Amino acid sequence: MELELFITPLLLFLFSIFILFRGKKKPDRLPPGYLGLPLIGQSLDLLKALKADKVENWFQEKITKHGPIWKVGLFGYPTVVLNGPTANKFIYTFDGNILTNTQPPSMSRIIGSKNLSELTGNDHKRVRAALTSFLKLEVLKQYVAKVDEEIQHHLQTHWHGKHEVQVQPLIKTLTFNVICSLLFGIERGPKRDKILPHFKHMIEGVLAIPINLPFTQFNRGILARRKLVPIILDLIREKREALEEQKQQANHHKDLITELLCMRNEDGSTTTSDEEITDNIILVMAAGYDTTSALLTFLVRLLANNESIYSTLVHGNASYLRFYCYHCKKQEKIAKNKAHGEALTWEDLTKMKYMWRVASEMLRINPPVNLNFRRTMQDIEYGGFIIPKGWQVLISQSMTHMNNDIFQDPTMFDPKRFEKHAPQPPPFSFVPFGAGSRMCPAIELAKMEILAMMHHLVTRFTWELVKKDESFKRNPMPEFDQGLFVRIKPTKA
């Protein structure tokens, strides 16, 4: 039923793109494969594989049939699908003016045309530099206590005293709150509460079929953006006024918006316009919301099912740790050195090496972002084939993450793969955060949130899954069918 509701608007959307490509002369040396039905190509097959989290199987079937480079019609565009570390390197490092980022049309309409993922060349470099000047480690280190405070408040409000919690939606709200507080300086209170529902509608709109009719999800997303933009412009105005009042004493790294307002060109003019700040605030909210929360939800599920990893994490009793990892302080020990409610420090996070290995292994097996699309601005040659101008190029992280030649026994969950002395995977084969000029600029922030939240969870609660075999779909972000309900108990002090 869900799929049927999806097909009609998809057909309408794809028809316009079909008209665009109809009648264009195909160059020689195209990769093998079938573009499939006009307009739809094999989009529905891919969506089905995504929903069942079977993208690797879908890719593998085509590779067996056509070889490592093949073509297919996806979401209205002829697409060449590539696979392996060399292909990853090609996609991530090729000239960004020729192989540009491509997003669904709904993205620029709702997130805004000046958002980083829509920009190319010098504009991309300039706005990205502005974002990374706040998201870099030296700046973020100062904010561990702030992230910790949000997490502790979240646990106190939504977990303590409860018998059952629905993990994924709760953690999404947590990641939203962390971003509001840390990046935008919007503290708990009515302003934050006012933003959240508009933001949720916007995210649903971005992931919807772009049919702008009353009552469609896409339309709700556009309306939500219209309500959100004046709130953000007000926020920018308030921060600009505060900066003018404080003049020299102002702390530029107070939050991301203040940082962006302070950045200046050589001639003293601002580097980023208010429109760019607005669109990128919305982008950062969206990019940080589903990704980190998906990883945290996978980790909660893992620890409910895997006694040995849970125990190693909390008590540090795995025998190999004694030989290889004497620096890996178990979470219990870190907690015991703290007064009740005392915030974690940057130093505490640096001791959580085993926890990050577990998270990295989860990123390998279940990367929250699993498909990267690009579009060609001119004909490109790759692997002896031509990828014509205007076509899409696609890779999936899972194709290298689950490759037996790169990660032995790839379906086995084994954090030892990420030990310091373990053989390193070849370059561009472990890419949960992408690579090159569009690599996720917020890795350190994501890491900080993951380590702090998991530390507080494992030291305060034990839990079991309410539904042992609850599965998830990729929409395209991973969504657990029932939001992953767990039964929780506080740990004995």
Ligand code: HEM
């Ligand atoms: C576990 C968490 C996360 C994962 C797995 C992840 C993954 C990714 C990946 C794979 C890309 C590159 C996409 C491409 O090359 O097409 C990306 C880009 C991006 N991510 Fe993340 N991300 C995470 C968390 C975050 C957070 C918390 C934020 C912000 C607060 C964020 C902001 C961004 C932005 C702005 C970009 C676009 C960069 C550009 O186009 O230059 N991400 N992310």
